[in-house]
Amino acid sequence: MDTVSSHPNSLEMLLITCLMVEIFMVAYAGNFYQDVDITWGDGRGKILNNGQLLTLSLDKFSGSGFQSRNEYLYGKLDMQLKLVPGNSAGTVTAYYLKSQGSSWDEIDFEFLGNLSGDPYIVHTNVYTKGKGDREQQFYLWFNPTADFHTYTILWNPGHIIFYVDGRPIREFKNLESAGVPYPKNQPMRMYSSIWNADDWATRGGLVKTDWSQAPFTASFRNFNANACIWSNGVSSCSSNSSSSNNPWFSQELDSSGQKVLKWVQKNYMVYNYCKDAKRFPQGLPVECTVTNRK
Numbered sequence: 001m002d003t004v005s006s007h008p009n010s011l012e013m014l015l016i017t018c019l020m021v022e023i024f025m026v027a028y029a030g031n032f033y034q035d036v037d038i039t040w041g042d043g044r045g046k047i048l049n050n051g052q053l054l055t056l057s058l059d060k061f062s063g064s065g066f067q068s069r070n071e072y073l074y075g076k077l078d079m080q081l082k083l084v085p086g087n088s089a090g091t092v093t094a095y096y097l098k099s100q101g102s103s104w105d106e107i108d109f110e111f112l113g114n115l116s117g118d119p120y121i122v123h124t125n126v127y128t129k130g131k132g133d134r135e136q137q138f139y140l141w142f143n144p145t146a147d148f149h150t151y152t153i154l155w156n157p158g159h160i161i162f163y164v165d166g167r168p169i170r171e172f173k174n175l176e177s178a179g180v181p182y183p184k185n186q187p188m189r190m191y192s193s194i195w196n197a198d199d200w201a202t203r204g205g206l207v208k209t210d211w212s213q214a215p216f217t218a219s220f221r222n223f224n225a226n227a228c229i230w231s232n233g234v235s236s237c238s239s240n241s242s243s244s245n246n247p248w249f250s251q252e253l254d255s256s257g258q259k260v261l262k263w264v265q266k267n268y269m270v271y272n273y274c275k276d277a278k279r280f281p282q283g284l285p286v287e288c289t290v291t292n293r294k
């Protein structure tokens with residue numbers, strides 16, 4: 001209280017900043033007709049409500065997917081998703097960034113469906129130069145099928161952070177100094193899709209997709225890319241103006257962010273490759289053992 005009343009100016013500044021951020025976000029709030037292409041699924045992907053809503057469906061014959069028109073080299077990308085309701089066991093809905101080629105980079109959110117009332121798993125992974133094996137999985141603290149929630153990938157030169165409704169759930173730091181490759185040269189596109197993965201998705205593949213429940217439909221809205229757009233080999237952030245002005249470009253977890261991350265990891269983490277010593281008999285990956293450094 002004291003802090004607030006004795007610093008009216010900083011509070012005002014904060015309010016003004018919030019307003020400006022709000023205006024900025026609104027100005028950039030996406031329209032799916034302009035921002036993405038539905039790339040597969042033969043009519044199972046649909047853009048609705050004048051471009052404000054997109055749905056992807058899966059049935060026995062096919063899933064569906066879309067991708068962003070732009071490629072990005074760093075960005076903060078938000079998407080609101082409402083996942084397949086009811087019995088979604090065996091289905092996977094994905095929202096991710098990926099570059100091209102055999103030495104690709106990739107940052108993944110995958111949502112593993114479940115029987116009605118049983119919890120979804122949020123599966124995350126980070127690939128650098130074509131190598132992944134960095135899975136971390138989480139339960140959510142809400143029902144992701146009842147309403148839209150915001151899933152964010154922050155990717156800047158120092159950090160990759162996964163957020164759910166603004167809460168950090170995972171951080172992958174730039175540890176190039178310790179010899180861990182970091183995605184920084186290859187532009188990535190945003191992709192999203194739904195498909196059948198009942199060989200592994202739900203309880204490790206024990207629960208199969210119940211096709212009598214098809215079609216399975218996930219919904220998307222408010223795609224927002226605060227990002228450096230890649231075009232003809234040049235990033236829109238390499239011109240002077242933009243990069244340093246964007247708070248996300250240097251964003252990292254402050255101490256309260258670190259606390260939330262710890263809270264999520266303590267209470268909701270299902271799997272962490274960094275704790276899976278059996279899987280890495282020659283020793284855990286370097287990023288798991290390097291002590292925190294900035």
Ligand SMILES: *[C@@H]1O[C@H](CO)[C@@H](O)[C@H](O)[C@H]1NC(C)=O
Binds near residue numbers: 115119120202
């Ligand atoms: C599905 O529910 C079961 C039982 O609660 C749980 O063990 C599992 O982690 C849940 N999620 C997935 C994707 O299997």
Ligand SMILES: *[C@@H]1O[C@H](CO)[C@@H](O)[C@H](O)[C@H]1NC(C)=O
Binds near residue numbers: 239240
């Ligand atoms: C970038 O900014 C610096 C310093 O503000 C200036 O000297 C330089 O000319 C600018 N470069 C471009 C390409 O605008």
